[in-house]
Amino acid sequence: MSIKIGVARSLYSYYHYPLWQKFFENLGCEIVLSPSTTKKILEDGIRNAPAEICLPVKAFLGHIAYLKDKADYILVPRMVCLNAQHTLHQTKRSLKFGCPKAIGLPDMVKSIFSDLPQIIDLVIDERIMNQQQSFLNAGQLFSRDKKMIQGAWQSALIEKDRYDNLLLNGIKTSEIFNKEISSINIPTNTQTPRIALIGHPYLIYDDLLSHSLFDTIGKMGVSALPVSCVCKSAINDEITNFADIHWLYEQDIIGSTAYFLNQKLVSGVLFAFSFSCGTSSVVSEIINKELLSFHNIPSLTLLFDEHTAQEGVQTRLESFIDLLTRK
Ligand code: SF4
Incomplete structure (x- = not known):
């Protein structure tokens, strides 16, 4: 055995x-x-x-x-x-x-x-x-x-x-738990608004913790580009413009956000972080000061803990996406 x-x-x-x-x-x-x-x-x-x-x-x-x-x-x-x-x-x-x-x-x-x-x-x-x-x-x-x-x-x-x-094809990171990835959904419709979905995969793709954030965004007719779809070399190139980031996974977060913005791939940025996460609060400060202030791009930050309600997430997402589509 x-x-x-x-x-x-x-x-x-x-x-x-x-x-x-x-x-x-x-x-x-x-x-x-x-x-x-x-x-x-x-x-x-x-x-x-x-x-x-x-x-x-x-x-x-x-x-x-x-x-x-x-x-x-x-x-x-x-x-x-x-x-x-x-x-x-x-x-x-x-x-x-x-x-x-x-x-x-x-x-x-x-x-x-x-x-x-x-x-x-x-x-x-x-x-x-x-x-x-x-x-x-x-x-x-x-x-x-x-x-x-x-x-x-x-x-x-x-x-x-x-x-x-x-x-790199933009699939949900939770797919790595499947032995075979059966279908890869690459957004082909360029008319669909795209947002960067920025955060740790263990929060965003845990449907219970994030209230099925990825799928909820998809149902609202918006494509979400995750951190994991940016290749390491692009992240490496972007991260050189920032003061040294000492956390391993957070450099992916900053580098991919910079990449999405500098390549003009998205019309909005959605941050999904855990309440009481120390690294995220530093990272979001860097992104706000050094990136978002130079790009005329709306952003929304959702903080998750065990008290976060589905309705609150839904309402804030709807307002954000409404803002993007009108823009
Ligand atoms: S504190 Fe932040 S970076 Fe650390 S495990 Fe929690 S969510 Fe992840």
């Missing part, structure tokens, strides 16, 4: 699931992926979480509560630091850090839940060792065959690249 590894459909798995899945499956493990966030999962997370924490982390804890009796291990990666390329001509590399709240996730999980299976505390900290080595070390939990672990890593990288390329 294969070893079961629980993976939460939450937070960083919206970026890295294909890599994690392929790597551990290649080592003979079975992945137990938690379902899309349900009311019960979120309630479990809220009940267990510290009050001041953001909504996605609360949901993450609910997913851990769901998984803890269903797997032999639970993967809780600790994304500390990546040696990311982001500067002019991509020659200089610089350190980028994960969100401070998420860095402490393995400790938070262990301190909250007493009856857990073993946690795979996969530490990604490229100040200490490169990402590949971190995976090779984690792989030794499940195999002694170094060649096999190396092969698992290589094919996992190929899988991640394949999904990254699919995401």
Whole structure:
């Protein structure tokens, strides 16, 4: 019987699931992926979480509560630091850090839940060792065959690249949880108003947390261009114009917003952030001061927490889209 590894459909798995899945499956493990966030999962997370924490982390804890009796291990990666390329001509590399709240996730999980299976505390900290080595070390939990672990890593990288390329077509990031992406909806009608949909994928594409934001926008006759449809090289080019951004995923947010605006691809920008998210409040300040003030483009910021009501989201979206279509 294969070893079961629980993976939460939450937070960083919206970026890295294909890599994690392929790597551990290649080592003979079975992945137990938690379902899309349900009311019960979120309630479990809220009940267990510290009050001041953001909504996605609360949901993450609910997913851990769901998984803890269903797997032999639970993967809780600790994304500390990546040696990311982001500067002019991509020659200089610089350190980028994960969100401070998420860095402490393995400790938070262990301190909250007493009856857990073993946690795979996969530490990604490229100040200490490169990402590949971190995976090779984690792989030794499940195999002694170094060649096999190396092969698992290589094919996992190929899988991640394949999904990254699919995401460039503008599909929902939540599609990365599907083994096969069946249909890709590329907006062809140039008359359809387009907006940039800016935020973390684990909020925007979690239909419970964001009140089905992506689909709601689509039903209003507007195309939403997500952060994930801008390629890394375009983000790298744009981000050079900004003071150094020290957070890994936030440079994608700033770089893609700059790209959408500078290329005149959108007639509005919709920010969807979590209430009490520290990095988003800094990022939105930078975007407002350094980007929106130079472009005559309307923007709307929606903040989400567990008290956000569907009606409030709907009403504000309708007004915003009405403004765009009249313009
Ligand atoms: S970046 Fe913001 S939303 Fe994401 S985990 Fe950190 S605090 Fe929460």
